[in-house]
Amino acid sequence: MSDEIRAAVIEKFNKPLNIRSFKRPKLSEGEVLVRISAAGVCGSDVHIWRGLDPRVSTPIIPGHEGVGVIDEIAGEKRDVFGRPLSAGDMVIWDRGVTCGRCEYCTIYKTPSLCPNRWTYGISKSCNEPPYLNGCYSEAIVLDSNTRIIKLEETVDPITLVPASCSGATSAHSFELRPPRIGESVLIFGPGPLGIFHIAFSREYGASEIIVIGGTKERLEMCRRFGATHI
Numbered sequence: 005m006s007d008e009i010r011a012a013v014i015e016k017f018n019k020p021l022n023i024r025s026f027k028r029p030k031l032s033e034g035e036v037l038v039r040i041s042a043a044g045v046c047g048s049d050v051h052i053w054r055g056l057d058p059r060v061s062t063p064i065i066p067g068h069e070g071v072g073v074i075d076e077i078a079g080e081k082r083d084v085f086g087r088p089l090s091a092g093d094m095v096i097w098d099r100g101v102t103c104g105r106c107e108y109c110t111i112y113k114t115p116s117l118c119p120n121r122w123t124y125g126i127s128k129s130c131n132e133p134p135y136l137n138g139c140y141s142e143a144i145v146l147d148s149n150t151r152i153i154k155l156e157e158t159v160d161p162i163t164l165v166p167a168s169c170s171g172a173t174s175a176h177s178f179e180l181r182p183p184r185i186g187e188s189v190l191i192f193g194p195g196p197l198g199i200f201h202i203a204f205s206r207e208y209g210a211s212e213i214i215v216i217g218g219t220k221e222r223l224e225m226c227r228r229f230g231a232t233h234i
């Protein structure tokens with residue numbers, strides 16, 4: 005990767021994104037520079053662009069869903085399963101970075117409630133070091149607290165991108181209340197969250213998976229993913 009890294013930046017809400025060049029950053033201990041292979045457009049990105057997300061301040065590199073290839077690591081790094089990471093590995097990561105020290109992180113094991121949680125592409129302006137804080141960029145700097153998962157190279161990054169937002173959100177709801185085998189599941193809305201809910205419901209052995217709302221095309225897609233009633 006060259007010393008110049010280009011990124012799409014929201015300078016002003018509701019205006020076209022600007023392409024800006026950033027200097028290749030010098031990494032601090034534990035940081036990982038990842039070349040972005042694919043980034044998703046989440047519904048939240050549209051809200052962000054419209055200026056409707058109070059967490060966001062401009063200028064910002066949006067994009068909280070991403071898959072990429074490690075370019076450089078400062079120090080030793082392992083993924084969430086303890087596997088060593090190195091340059092060239094394809095990875096996905098938790099879009100939310102938590103402190104790992106507060107009571108929610110350590111005692112309750114509910115890092116989504118960590119008061120220090122921040123999110124790539126949402127919480128940090130590109131004026132804030134290490135500047136490459138979002139996925140609509142040739143590269144992103146992952147903070148040392150980021151939970152990273154190494155991927156099989158056979159996975160298509162475009163297919164996997166939404167797993168880091170709607171996939172993770174759905175997984176969390178199934179952690180809170182997984183369906184028992186044979187139970188029926190009712191899903192409101194056939195968006196990406198709904199689709200992931202169908203897939204998880206099927207994995208957990210739900211008998212009836214009912215989806216309501218949305219367009220005919222989306223509902224047909226739901227059937228392909230395993231919905232039994234649309």
Ligand SMILES: [Zn+2]
Nearest residue numbers: 046048169170
């Ligand atoms: Zn999202």
Ligand SMILES: [Zn+2]
Nearest residue numbers: 103106109118
């Ligand atoms: Zn915490």
